[in-house]
Amino acid sequence: MIARLGSGLAAASLALSLGAGLALSPPAATPATARQAIDLSDLAERVMDAVVNISTSSRVDTAPGQRPGQPPQGRRPGQPQQPGPGAPFDELFEEFFRRRGENPPGGPNGQQQQQPQRRQSSLGSGFVVDASGIVITNNHVIDNADEITVIFNDGTRLKAELVGRDRETDIAVLRVQPTRPLKAVNFADSDRIRIGEPVMAIGNPLGLGGTVTAGIVSAKNRDIQSGPFDNYIQTDAAINRGNSGGPLFNMAGDVIGINTAIFSQSGGNIGIAFAVPANTARPVVAQLREFGETRRGWLGVRIQEVTDEIAESLSLGGRRGALIAGVEPNGPAGPAGIKTGDVIVRFDGREVRNSRELPRIVSETAVGKAVPVTVVRAGKEEQLTVTLGRREGNIQQASTGDQPRGQPPRPQNPTVSALGLQLSGLTQELRQRFSLREDVRGVVVTQVDPNSRAAERSIEPGNVILEVQNEPVVSPADVTRRIEDLRREGRSSALFLVANAQGDRRFVALTLR
The missing domain is CATH 2.30.42.10 (PDZ domain)
Incomplete structure (x- = not known):
């Protein structure tokens, strides 16, 4: 399960394990270990003031008769929910919010109020990239927020305005108005990072405030199926909910990535976390600062x-x-x-x-x-x-929109077999049988041998073959002729352009043996 890191504080467990009767002396640090510890300490001290906590609040609708904190009726399985009154950690979070000078969710003194709307708080992380007050975080940290507060390492709290956001890379740019120049950090060239390179993460896990963890770059260019531009940095640095939007540093103190998601069944850290690379973030941030929106090719x-x-x-x-x-x-x-x-x-x-x-x-x-x-x-x-x-405004990239090629099929074409497929000319009866669009032209697949390579490639009855090896086909005879031509040329496979009932197209390679 891929989990976004910035979320409302719904539950937490703080456990202290004390070993009775155990008096173990830590092993003496080797020179290399001591040197690394000093380097990390110096690095953390140098960049800590540029890392911020993000606190947001928003009003959410409460259904009639529903207590704040209860999941709405019809909640799908697996959706996160907040505990209702009397949940195990109510006192912990009431005290947590009071210490921050905020009312706990549900109202003063933790009293659950019956009202159509309730105030919901969430916490995340961010970092300063411009001393004048530009802060970077994840879009999902501030999504739907009515108020955004940036909390600095020295406790200073500043209200933030949203400069711009990009949902496709999950990046948001905020602006605060400081009374003095802020400590800022720079983006690194993330294309130059190496697997195994040491990294350090700083953020606000579970609302605890500035927390430093360290690890390595575990992998690069990870696709976690979250969007069209996935190329995440994977790290084993301890990253948890609340770290969203925080920086992942290299040992030079530059930001190589923005911590965004973790892989976890429980929602806690298991050593698999993902960061948006700096080279992906940099142009997005620049466009958001200049235009308030992205302008992609x-x-x-x-x-x-x-x-x-x-x-x-x-x-x-x-x-x-x-x-x-x-x-x-x-x-x-x-x-x-x-x-x-x-x-x-x-x-x-x-x-x-x-x-x-x-x-x-x-x-x-x-x-x-x-x-x-x-x-x-x-x-x-x-x-x-x-x-x-x-790109913005032209969102139909997933549909091809090609004009149909070739001519309408000849009505009396016989059905033939080829490569595990039963093929027929596209008659009106077959068009109705398979609910094919009127602008789809080609050779229709009526049956598929379940043991064939075509079945393995997910060709199904009702699919229409438009081309074989870049040559349009309008009859079963065209398909078989093209296959024989390719065999004579010594080809071992052929490329078929196939459309489904909706007209969506894809290429499928089939062996000719």
């Missing part, structure tokens, strides 16, 4: 991963690039000459190693910029130039 294509079979079918010489599965009719890619079936291997001078990298590279490129693009088409590289549009 947009290519207007639908892409898919290049598998080993697809790479062989397209003569790529190995898995690389991003395969174009569709082109938006009104997007920038079409006028630039980018076509369905192309594989983008280089964009604006940067190598595209896989399909995950292309959206990130495009989004980091300025709107309106004309950039060189290298595609592989029919086994050869071609150079194109595309002028990027703006």
Whole structure:
């Protein structure tokens, strides 16, 4: 389970384990251990004042007859809930909020008030990047907040205003008005970090205030399926709820990432945490500061991963690039000459190693910029130039929007078998049977051998074959002829462009044996 770190304080457990009768002397520190401890102490002292706690409050609706803290009716299993009156840690949190000069959730003295709305508080972390008062945190820390308070290491509390937010990278920029210049830290070049490199995290876990933990970079470029630009840094530094938005430092005291999520079944630290890389955050922060919003480049294509079979079918010489599965009719890619079936291997001078990298590279490129693009088409590289549009407002990237290719199928085509598929011409009866859109043209799959490679590739009855190896097909005979041609050429696999009932397209590589 991937859990966001900044959340309302719903429950906590503070346990002290005292070993009776045990008097163990700690081992003597080796010179290397002592030197590392001094380095971490110096580093923490140098950057601590730039790290802040974020306190937010918001009004949330309470259903009639529902006590504040109770989950609403119809809550889905697994949704977080806050404990109701009499929960085990009520006294702990009442005292916690009083010490901070705040009312505990539910009202003064912890009394649960019957009212349509209640005030909800949550805690997170952040850090200063500009001495004039610019603070970075996670968007989910301040999402839906009515009031945001930034608390500094010396106890100073300043109200913050929201400069801008980006939900896709989970970054928010805040501004406070200090009476004197603040301690600020810089972003590092996160592309230069190495797996195994030591790191230090500072944040506000469970509302305890400035807390320092250390670990290493466990992995880079992690995709945790949270958004289109996932390339997280993974670390084993102890990070818990409340650390969200806090910095992950290298040993030079620069920020290599923004702590954002943890992998945990319980919600607590198990040594797997994720941070947004500095190189992802830096351009987002710059745009939010300048415009109050992001302005990302947009290519207007639908892409898919290049598998080993697809790479062989397209003569790529190995898995690389991003395969174009569709082109938006009104997007920038079409006028630039980018076509369905192309594989983008280089964009604006940067190598595209896989399909995950292309959206990130495009989004980091300025709107309106004309950039060189290298595609592989029919086994050869071609150079194109595309002028990027703006991604915001063009949210239909997942649908291809391609104009249908080929002509309507000939009505009397016989049904044939090929590669574990039963194929038929697309008659009106079959269109109704499989609820196919009127603009879908090609050869319809009526049956699939469950033991075939096609079944393994999730081809299903009702799918429509549009192309075989970049050549449009309109009848079963076209498909079988194309397969035989490829076999004579010595090909071991063929690339099929397949559409579902809604017209969504994808490439599937099938072996010809």
